[in-house]
Amino acid sequence: MNTFIEDHLRLISSEIENIPLESEPAGLYEPVAYCLKNGGKRIRPLMTLLACDMFDGDMKLAMPPAIGLELFHNFTLMHDDIMDNAPVRRNQPTVHKQWNPNTAILSGDVLFALACRYVGMVPDSVLRPVMDIYHQTVIEVCEGQQYDMDFESRQVVNVEEYIEMIRLKTAVLPAACLQIGAIVAGANDEDSRNIYGFGELLGLAFQLRDDWLDVFGDREAFGKQTGGDIIANKKTWLYIHALSLGNTAQKTLLLDAFSGKIHDDQEKVNLVKGVYHDLDIHHMALDAMRAYYDKAMERLTQIDLPPKRKEHMIVLADMLMKREK
Amino acid sequence: MNTFIEDHLRLISSEIENIPLESEPAGLYEPVAYCLKNGGKRIRPLMTLLACDMFDGDMKLAMPPAIGLELFHNFTLMHDDIMDNAPVRRNQPTVHKQWNPNTAILSGDVLFALACRYVGMVPDSVLRPVMDIYHQTVIEVCEGQQYDMDFESRQVVNVEEYIEMIRLKTAVLPAACLQIGAIVAGANDEDSRNIYGFGELLGLAFQLRDDWLDVFGDREAFGKQTGGDIIANKKTWLYIHALSLGNTAQKTLLLDAFSGKIHDDQEKVNLVKGVYHDLDIHHMALDAMRAYYDKAMERLTQIDLPPKRKEHMIVLADMLMKREK
Numbered sequence: 001m002n003t004f005i006e007d008h009l010r011l012i013s014s015e016i017e018n019i020p021l022e023s024e025p026a027g028l029y030e031p032v033a034y035c036l037k038n039g040g041k042r043i044r045p046l047m048t049l050l051a052c053d054m055f056d057g058d059m060k061l062a063m064p065p066a067i068g069l070e071l072f073h074n075f076t077l078m079h080d081d082i083m084d085n086a087p088v089r090r091n092q093p094t095v096h097k098q099w100n101p102n103t104a105i106l107s108g109d110v111l112f113a114l115a116c117r118y119v120g121m122v123p124d125s126v127l128r129p130v131m132d133i134y135h136q137t138v139i140e141v142c143e144g145q146q147y148d149m150d151f152e153s154r155q156v157v158n159v160e161e162y163i164e165m166i167r168l169k170t171a172v173l174p175a176a177c178l179q180i181g182a183i184v185a186g187a188n189d190e191d192s193r194n195i196y197g198f199g200e201l202l203g204l205a206f207q208l209r210d211d212w213l214d215v216f217g218d219r220e221a222f223g224k225q226t227g228g229d230i231i232a233n234k235k236t237w238l239y240i241h242a243l244s245l246g247n248t249a250q251k252t253l254l255l256d257a258f259s260g261k262i263h264d265d266q267e268k269v270n271l272v273k274g275v276y277h278d279l280d281i282h283h284m285a286l287d288a289m290r291a292y293y294d295k296a297m298e299r300l301t302q303i304d305l306p307p308k309r310k311e312h313m314i315v316l317a318d319m320l321m322k323r324e325k
Numbered sequence: 326m327n328t329f330i331e332d333h334l335r336l337i338s339s340e341i342e343n344i345p346l347e348s349e350p351a352g353l354y355e356p357v358a359y360c361l362k363n364g365g366k367r368i369r370p371l372m373t374l375l376a377c378d379m380f381d382g383d384m385k386l387a388m389p390p391a392i393g394l395e396l397f398h399n400f401t402l403m404h405d406d407i408m409d410n411a412p413v414r415r416n417q418p419t420v421h422k423q424w425n426p427n428t429a430i431l432s433g434d435v436l437f438a439l440a441c442r443y444v445g446m447v448p449d450s451v452l453r454p455v456m457d458i459y460h461q462t463v464i465e466v467c468e469g470q471q472y473d474m475d476f477e478s479r480q481v482v483n484v485e486e487y488i489e490m491i492r493l494k495t496a497v498l499p500a501a502c503l504q505i506g507a508i509v510a511g512a513n514d515e516d517s518r519n520i521y522g523f524g525e526l527l528g529l530a531f532q533l534r535d536d537w538l539d540v541f542g543d544r545e546a547f548g549k550q551t552g553g554d555i556i557a558n559k560k561t562w563l564y565i566h567a568l569s570l571g572n573t574a575q576k577t578l579l580l581d582a583f584s585g586k587i588h589d590d591q592e593k594v595n596l597v598k599g600v601y602h603d604l605d606i607h608h609m610a611l612d613a614m615r616a617y618y619d620k621a622m623e624r625l626t627q628i629d630l631p632p633k634r635k636e637h638m639i640v641l642a643d644m645l646m647k648r649e650k
Contacts, residue, residue, distance in 0.1 A: 024468075028468060113463040131445050142353060146431055
């Protein structure tokens with residue numbers, strides 16, 4: 001990380017801390033404050049600011065939509081955690097565990113509403129394109145979450161289906177964050193499309209890293225249950241490739257594990273991890289991640305700006321690929 | 326109802342039927358289609374159209390936000406029904422019963438997203454004020470739902486608190502529907518505030534009618550469980566007034582009924598209805614409703630337009646007060 005990025009992450013955190021939340025009704029806003037206080041990496045708003053800066057825009061104008069996009073991201077986490085029955089997020093109980101599912105539904109809804117309001121706080125001249133991208137993105141993110149849930153109860157998911165699911169669920173949001181920053185800065189249509197493409201590919205690489213960390217990451221650093229995807233029968237990139245490459249015994253083990261035949265969660269995680277290890281899925285996933293990263297970088301190259309202007313963006317992309325959490 | 330209103334209700338229904346919903350993922354969009362197909366009164370979008378027409382605007386321009394506001398209303402129903410554990414809506418199983426709570430959460434979210442997109446489909450010249458009103462309204466509706474849930478577990482709620490709750494939960498949305506229609510038509514600020522005030526007061530009257538129908542309505546016509554509010558321990562206008570006016574025995578009965586001491590739902594409903602009857606709460610509620618209605622009409626009078634232009638609006642308001650469902 002460089003000073004510029006650190007400074008802007010601090011600025012984002014301070015903006016989020018200073019969001020004027022109503023105090024009443026407490027049952028609605030306390031879970032929102034809890035969720036926002038618990039932090040997270042704040043990568044998405046950083047992307048909006050960096051994209052704005054890359055196109056020589058005024059980052060102050062990009063701050064409200066940046067915050068809005070982070071609020072939207074937090075809303076999706078709050079609702080996804082209910083649907084996935086996830087107990088822990090960022091080393092803290094999830095909202096539906098700390099309170100209850102109804103609270104997580106409604107506080108999530110108001111967080112979504114706040115997100116919309118902040119995203120709309122852009123100059124009038126760009127309000128239309130910003131809202132268009134934002135609305136398209138939130139719809140796609142819902143579609144991605146639905147596919148993700150659908151895949152849990154399907155025995156076979158092919159890799160194209162998986163990539164499309166994570167594109168929707170994970171990759172379109174960072175893409176939109178970048179594009180909105182670029183639009184606020186007055187980027188032209190072609191550049192704006194290229195920065196979106198860069199973000200989408202980077203988002204895919206990011207999700208493969210996430211899949212990898214879920215299995216091979218350090219629980220303390222990661223802030224979530226390790227092996228959570230295995231426990232939830234998520235057909236991740238790792239699982240899909242192991243199932244396609246494994247021998248009969250390995251396939252049977254994976255299919256059994258993912259159809260509820262192994263009741264102890266820890267045993268299930270260990271067995272599946274064993275198969276991943278034997279098939280060297282660990283390294284294959286890192287290679288696939290690198291391939292998306294390289295493609296993302298190609299899109300960045302297509303943007304006609306001096307290399308100097310792209311420096312922070314490259315630092316950020318690099319940081320995302322090396323992250324341990 | 327007059328022909329003009331009937332025609333426009335038909336137009337709204339046809340627009341809603343023709344919303345181009347994606348077919349995939351089916352698990353996301355089928356519940357949305359189910360919810361929209363089940364109908365409802367479509368009063369809110371009608372309000373947007375009528376307000377636009379009243380100010381001599383082009384109703385075609387008001388149709389997309391009208392539809393968006395109806396989608397938003399349906400989103401709130403889908404999520405509220407989960408939180409209230411309501412089994413039936415419009416004579417059909419609710420989405421979380423027909424599918425499951427996760428489906429109702431996520432299909433609700435995408436419905437909210439679609440709502441935002443449609444509300445934004447207004448001419449650029451009014452996009453900013455329309456989005457401002459809309460975002461403020463959705464936040465207030467969430468606050469209202471939270472107060473409603475909070476009140477279920479409180480023994481005493483005073484009438485001011487109750488009115489503020491229904492103002493947020495129910496009345497600000499019709500107010501916003503009218504105001505958005507007026508803004509699309511180019512109404513000035515004062516008229517726009519007056520039509521909002523009219524809608525808010527009418528919304529309060531509407532909710533008192535709803536409280537009344539929940540207890541004294543005909544189940545078939547109403548399309549919901551009768552006595553549902555009593556079963557759910559909702560401190561409605563009826564309950565609050567009965568509790569304040571009842572003698573010791575009646576108060577004890579109400580407090581017992583609303584604190585889980587009567588286990589049989591039907592017995593609970595009958596006992597509480599008996600108290601309402603003995604105290605003549607039935608007529609008091611209708612009087613209170615009429616008082617809000619009269620205040621609403623005063624606000625309408627303040628709008629400087631020839632009486633002729635207000636005719637349809639008055640027919641609609643009248644229709645809402647006399648409704649049996």
